[in-house]
Amino acid sequence: MRRGTTSEIVQVTMPSGGPIWVRVEAAEPAATDEQAAGPADVGLAQQSAPSAGVLRLEGFADTVRGVVTSVRQALDEHRPDSLSVEFGIEIAARSGKLLSVLAEVGATAQIRVTASWDRREAATVLPLQTNESGSNET
Amino acid sequence: MRPENTAVDLLVTCSARLDTDAGPQGTAFFVAPGYAVTAAHVTGGTAGVPVWLSEGPHRWHGHVADVRPPATSKIAGRSPYPAPDIALIAIDGGPEHACALLAGKLPELGVRVITRGHTHTFDQLTVTAETESFRLTGTLETPVPGCTLLKLGLGEVTQGMSGAPVIELRTGGVIGMLRTSRKLGSNLGGWVVPADLIRVIWPDEVGLGNDRFHQRDSRWRDAASQLSAHSSSKESTPAASGPSIGSVEGDVISMITGGNVGTVNIEYGPVKGRPGE
Numbered sequence: 001m002r003r004g005t006t007s008e009i010v011q012v013t014m015p016s017g018g019p020i021w022v023r024v025e026a027a028e029p030a031a032t033d034e035q036a037a038g039p040a041d042v043g044l045a046q047q048s049a050p051s052a053g054v055l056r057l058e059g060f061a062d063t064v065r066g067v068v069t070s071v072r073q074a075l076d077e078h079r080p081d082s083l084s085v086e087f088g089i090e091i092a093a094r095s096g097k098l099l100s101v102l103a104e105v106g107a108t109a110q111i112r113v114t115a116s117w118d119r120r121e122a123a124t125v126l127p128l129q130t131n132e133s134g135s136n137e138t
Numbered sequence: 139m140r141p142e143n144t145a146v147d148l149l150v151t152c153s154a155r156l157d158t159d160a161g162p163q164g165t166a167f168f169v170a171p172g173y174a175v176t177a178a179h180v181t182g183g184t185a186g187v188p189v190w191l192s193e194g195p196h197r198w199h200g201h202v203a204d205v206r207p208p209a210t211s212k213i214a215g216r217s218p219y220p221a222p223d224i225a226l227i228a229i230d231g232g233p234e235h236a237c238a239l240l241a242g243k244l245p246e247l248g249v250r251v252i253t254r255g256h257t258h259t260f261d262q263l264t265v266t267a268e269t270e271s272f273r274l275t276g277t278l279e280t281p282v283p284g285c286t287l288l289k290l291g292l293g294e295v296t297q298g299m300s301g302a303p304v305i306e307l308r309t310g311g312v313i314g315m316l317r318t319s320r321k322l323g324s325n326l327g328g329w330v331v332p333a334d335l336i337r338v339i340w341p342d343e344v345g346l347g348n349d350r351f352h353q354r355d356s357r358w359r360d361a362a363s364q365l366s367a368h369s370s371s372k373e374s375t376p377a378a379s380g381p382s383i384g385s386v387e388g389d390v391i392s393m394i395t396g397g398n399v400g401t402v403n404i405e406y407g408p409v410k411g412r413p414g415e
Contacts, residue, residue: 039318039329041217043164043180043300044258
């Protein structure tokens with residue numbers, strides 16, 4: 001990490017295996033080189049990590065899956081026909097590892113949920129107009 | 139010759155830069171004919187990995203024969219690596235080499251030591267040899283029973299020094315292998331895996347191998363004796379000797395290598411096999 005900054009650009013391997021470049025914020029107070037905390041092994045390979053090395057983004061899929069599953073379960077009994085979930089994911093470096101966490105605004109993580117019903121059940125009772133492709137229109 | 143120079147020359151005869159397929163990784167040093175040691179994290183903690191050692195014009199190739207402890211998914215990427223963090227390298231080919239004289243007992247606190255490793259310090263690109271002196275400041279118990287590390291202070295441990303031998307100036311014995319900086323960018327020194335622990339871990343390859351080498355080749359012991367004698371004389375006549383450190387009589391490095399001072403000239407035949415083969 002550059003001296004006096006709290007973020008850095010690192011290469012990250014996504015769970016799918018593809019590499020991306022991301023800017024990550026330090027989850028701990030930024031440390032200068034001289035303030036780097038604690039003991040550190042001194043092989044030459046250790047020198048390149050984490051700044052120049054390729055890091056794995058741990059927990060990304062779990063974070064996404066966890067949010068989506070939670071929202072679906074919350075609305076399960078209402079059985080929406082479509083469901084849109086918007087949320088932010090922050091990538092944070094902590095103890096040399098990259099973590100994906102739900103982005104926070106202030107002290108609260110924001111999730112925007114849009115659910116819609118196309119009144120299909122009503123359509124089964126009422127005669128429907130169909131277009132040429134055969135899809136239902138409401 | 140100053141004792142510091144003699145000690146560094148001894149380190150030159152036994153230490154080497156270590157490379158894997160991924161490029162330069164750190165330092166290793168020879169402990170017995172056909173065997174060297176380095177830190178486990180330098181090799182990635184995996185047995186069987188091919189390695190290349192080099193020092194000046196000399197090249198050796200070998201493989202990681204054993205690692206303590208081996209890397210697991212829990213360990214991978216951890217720093218500091220779990221204790222003791224040491225790997226045994228079997229040399230498969232290359233010229234014959236000198237072996238470090240492993241110290242038989244724990245050194246006293248406060249003794250001066252020197253290490254020599256292969257680092258990126260100069261320009262962050264080129265790997266060059268770098269020496270640094272320290273004082274032995276204490277010990278550090280680890281969660282592993284029987285594994286207590288030595289602590290160095292009053293010197294900077296830099297990246298690339300992992301696996302480097304640490305020699306005691308007073309006795310000429312190698313007290314252990316450097317593995318970790320206590321704090322990068324500081325002069326807080328580092329941690330050392332003690333020589334007696336390395337002997338215990340591999341009693342045949344390292345313990346017996348080291349003893350046998352120095353029984354039949356007395357040159358390192360001779361150089362060490364001169365360091366001890368110099369140290370004793372200095373302690374007995376502090377007022378008369380004044381601030382000067384003095385000099386070691388004789389051409390110690392020539393005794394070790396059979397060559398000239400300042401050059402590593404280990405001209406033995408190629409290694410034909412491992413000890414015992």
